[in-house]
Amino acid sequence: MSEEQAQPQGTSAGANAEKHGFQAEVKQLLQLMIHSMYSNKEVFARELISNASDALDTLRFEGLKNDALFEGDSELQIWIEQDKDARTVSICDNGIGMTRDQVMDRLGTIAKSGTRAFLDSLSGDEKKDAKLIGQFGVGFYSAFIVADEVVVDTRRGGEATGVRWISDGGGEYTLEEIDKPQRGTTVTLHLREGEEEFTESQRLRHLVKTYSDHIGFPIKMLEEIDEADNEDDEAPKEAGWEQVNRGAPLWAEPKATLNDEDYAEFYKHSCHDYEDPLTWTHNKVEGSQEYTNLLYIPKRAPFDLFDPNGKAHGVKLYVQRVFIMDDADKLMPRYLRFVKGVIDSNDLPLNVSREILQNNRLLDKIRAGSVKKVLGLIESMAKDEEEPEKFKTFANEFGTVLKEGVVEDYENQARIAKLLRFKTTTDETADPGVSLDTYIERMAEGQEKIYYITADTMAEAKHSPHLEIFKKKGIEVLLLTDRVDEWVMAHMTEYEGKEFASVAKGALDLGDAESEEEKEQQKKLEEESSDLVGRIKEALGERVNEVRVTHRLTDSPACLVADEHGMSAHLERILKEAGQEMPNTAPHLEINPTHPLVDRLANEQGETEFADFSQMLFEQAVLAEGGELEDPATFVRRMNQMLLAVSRGAA
Numbered sequence: 253m254s255e256e257q258a259q260p261q262g263t264s265a266g267a268n269a270e271k272h273g274f275q276a277e278v279k280q281l282l283q284l285m286i287h288s289m290y291s292n293k294e295v296f297a298r299e300l301i302s303n304a305s306d307a308l309d310t311l312r313f314e315g316l317k318n319d320a321l322f323e324g325d326s327e328l329q330i331w332i333e334q335d336k337d338a339r340t341v342s343i344c345d346n347g348i349g350m351t352r353d354q355v356m357d358r359l360g361t362i363a364k365s366g367t368r369a370f371l372d373s374l375s376g377d378e379k380k381d382a383k384l385i386g387q388f389g390v391g392f393y394s395a396f397i398v399a400d401e402v403v404v405d406t407r408r409g410g411e412a413t414g415v416r417w418i419s420d421g422g423g424e425y426t427l428e429e430i431d432k433p434q435r436g437t438t439v440t441l442h443l444r445e446g447e448e449e450f451t452e453s454q455r456l457r458h459l460v461k462t463y464s465d466h467i468g469f470p471i472k473m474l475e476e477i478d479e480a481d482n483e484d485d486e487a488p489k490e491a492g493w494e495q496v497n498r499g500a501p502l503w504a505e506p507k508a509t510l511n512d513e514d515y516a517e518f519y520k521h522s523c524h525d526y527e528d529p530l531t532w533t534h535n536k537v538e539g540s541q542e543y544t545n546l547l548y549i550p551k552r553a554p555f556d557l558f559d560p561n562g563k564a565h566g567v568k569l570y571v572q573r574v575f576i577m578d579d580a581d582k583l584m585p586r587y588l589r590f591v592k593g594v595i596d597s598n599d600l601p602l603n604v605s606r607e608i609l610q611n612n613r614l615l616d617k618i619r620a621g622s623v624k625k626v627l628g629l630i631e632s633m634a635k636d637e638e639e640p641e642k643f644k645t646f647a648n649e650f651g652t653v654l655k656e657g658v659v660e661d662y663e664n665q666a667r668i669a670k671l672l673r674f675k676t677t678t679d680e681t682a683d684p685g686v687s688l689d690t691y692i693e694r695m696a697e698g699q700e701k702i703y704y705i706t707a708d709t710m711a712e713a714k715h716s717p718h719l720e721i722f723k724k725k726g727i728e729v730l731l732l733t734d735r736v737d738e739w740v741m742a743h744m745t746e747y748e749g750k751e752f753a754s755v756a757k758g759a760l761d762l763g764d765a766e767s768e769e770e771k772e773q774q775k776k777l778e779e780e781s782s783d784l785v786g787r788i789k790e791a792l793g794e795r796v797n798e799v800r801v802t803h804r805l806t807d808s809p810a811c812l813v814a815d816e817h818g819m820s821a822h823l824e825r826i827l828k829e830a831g832q833e834m835p836n837t838a839p840h841l842e843i844n845p846t847h848p849l850v851d852r853l854a855n856e857q858g859e860t861e862f863a864d865f866s867q868m869l870f871e872q873a874v875l876a877e878g879g880e881l882e883d884p885a886t887f888v889r890r891m892n893q894m895l896l897a898v899s900r901g902a903a
């Protein structure tokens with residue numbers, strides 16, 4: 253390949269050019285990006301160089317199996333060239349390139365799932381949106397922040413013809429076939445008026461140094477020639493290409509030679525983030541197998557963290573510096589899907605295929621070792637008293653995902669559980685929350701279990717009648733309101749020898765937290781209420797499993813309780829919402845005979861009134877725990893009748 257071919261190409265669309273419309277989302281994103289990212293306009297350089305470097309990585313990997321892709325030229329590089337007069341800057345690579353279909357697919361649409369929802373979530377406030385767009389990944393389209401026209405010339409290795417894509421960032425782009433001797437891609441930016449700075453060699457060199465010093469390929473620019481030197485010369489000196497970045501992958505360099513800025517810039521470049529990382533770990537592992545990992549935790553969760561189809565950029569696998577894949581699932585468990593970075597193995601064969609990697613023992617070991625490093629990294633943040641903010645950020649952004657690890661990674665369950673933080677009845681506002689260790693330290697006297705409640709919202713959890721006795725006795729309860737909580741708690745049965753117990757399930761046994769005297773009183777109450785319990789059960793029939801005297805309530809008349817080993821009403825609702833067929837399991841109804849309403853019920857002689865009253869008691873218990881009534885109209889009718897009777901009595 254000749255380096256002159258890096259010259260920017262002309263831009264007028266040729267005779268065979270075809271017009272195409274952008275996907276609606278692209279149009280909207282482009283407009284937003286141009287406006288909200290303007291104060292970070294330099295990002296275009298990093299994004300385009302990143303893409304060029306990814307294209308070189310892909311070529312190097314695919315070329316392992318198909319040498320023809322190299323077309324006899326395996327010196328992989330990136331060139332940047334600027335033209336002051338034409339006000340252009342070009343980023344050129346001899347990477348894998350794109351076919352016509354790939355260009356249409358990749359530069360005309362946004363494949364990320366959840367894009368629509370993401371765009372809808374933007375506020376219109378430029379500052380806030382700039383952060384969000386950064387989290388979305390600005391990518392190729394960032395070119396339009398500084399350019400009013402972008403031309404992409406590309407030819408995939410091994411293909412006969414190339415394609416030119418031109419757009420002004422409005423609603424359309426044109427495509428035409430071109431001759432392109434050089435494999436790879438050249439992106440030429442026609443800079444907007446006022447953006448001339450990006451045609452300055454010094455400015456561009458500085459950008460490369462700042463953002464792309466450590467990418468693993470040489471980035472070349474034309475030498476700067478002093479015009480004065482050439483003035484009188486008969487044979488003026490021609491500028492040659494010179495490398496302007498370090499060109500060695502950062503993770504392969506000794507830690508001692510790297511500073512925080514090096515790590516942060518490499519992160520932003522290779523992980524497509526526009527903010528600095530929260531923290532990282534860099535390890536060279538030697539022994540039975542050799543590998544290096546450089547793993548980062550971002551500051552902010554990506555917008556699609558909980559989208560099951562969301563593709564995280566995740567961790568990339570290299571073998572002896574050759575990029576192999578970025579299928580994050582093989583390198584990190586799902587619950588650490590927010591981790592980004594690089595793992596470079598010296599032992600895996602270079603010609604590994606994805607199939608071989610499916611069940612590879614070496615890879616499993618590397619993965620297990622890397623997981624331990626990440627957990628260690630989180631642990632050190634949790635212990636760091638000098639910078640508590642870091643762990644707080646981590647817990648708030650990724651705490652919910654980390655919880656999934658309790659289920660997914662049994663081997664590390666205790667380590668993960670130690671890192672979780674919870675809101676509790678004692679400390680609703682604790683940020684990031686209370687650890688299980690702290691909970692255990694301040695357990696009430698005689699308390700043996702770790703109590704929790706699950707609910708959809710904090711308000712629902714906090715005000716649940718199930719908490720009454722715990723409040724009275726000063727027993728702390730974990731308030732769990734994440735969607736994953738039910739699932740997590742089904743798998744986490746104990747911590748440090750202490751059992752977990754839902755406050756909404758089973759017959760409540762507070763163990764030694766209750767005095768003998770209290771237990772006696774309870775027994776007496778149960779005996780005295782046995783008649784009433786029987787009558788209510790008869791009135792409610794199949795709607796309830798069992799009616800019993802409560803142990804939990806102090807202020808409310810009644811509550812519902814699930815079976816000790818059954819599903820809580822909250823989980824049943826989640827599963828129903830998710831479209832699962834649920835057998836109708838009747839809950840237990842617990843009544844509080846010391847409550848005046850229940851006392852009033854006990855004295856009700858009229859059969860119909862008693863039945864109506866019992867139904868009301870049951871239905872308000874359903875509502876109090878966030879449930880839905882099967883027949884709300886009847887509930888309202890009964891309530892109105894009762895209100896009328898009360899007001900008549902009062903009159």
Ligand SMILES: Nc1ncnc2c1ncn2[C@@H]1O[C@H](COP(=O)(O)OP(=O)(O)OP(=O)(O)O)[C@@H](O)[C@H]1O
Nearest residue numbers: 303304307347349350358389390391392393437524
């Ligand atoms: N220089 C290039 N050579 C080959 N393909 C490229 C090049 N630049 C872009 N592409 C293709 O276009 C796609 C879209 O690029 P874009 O930068 O918008 O997104 P991305 O790199 O996938 O993700 P991100 O938004 O995080 O940057 C890339 O995934 C790649 O397939």
